Amino acid sequence: MVFGLFMAIMDVQIITSSLTQIQGGLSASPDEISWVQTSYLIADVVMVPLSGTLSRLLSTRVLFVSAT
Numbered sequence: 001m002v003f004g005l006f007m008a009i010m011d012v013q014i015i016t017s018s019l020t021q022i023q024g025g026l027s028a029s030p031d032e033i034s035w036v037q038t039s040y041l042i043a044d045v046v047m048v049p050l051s052g053t054l055s056r057l058l059s060t061r062v063l064f065v066s067a068t
Contacts, residue, residue: 004064008048015040 015022015037023033055063 008044012041012044 019033019037022028022036023030026033026036028036051063058066
């Protein structure tokens, strides 16, 4: 469980630190790239409680195996 939490936090940090490269690759304005970051964070915020619920309904092992 700690490894999963660590990976989730690291995932958000990687995206945040890579925004300038993503912006250059997409030729996006700062306003457009903020929408990319916002939509990514919204998806992350939705999935965290959903994964907790699925972990309770299924087992944690089944959840991690099905995610890979």
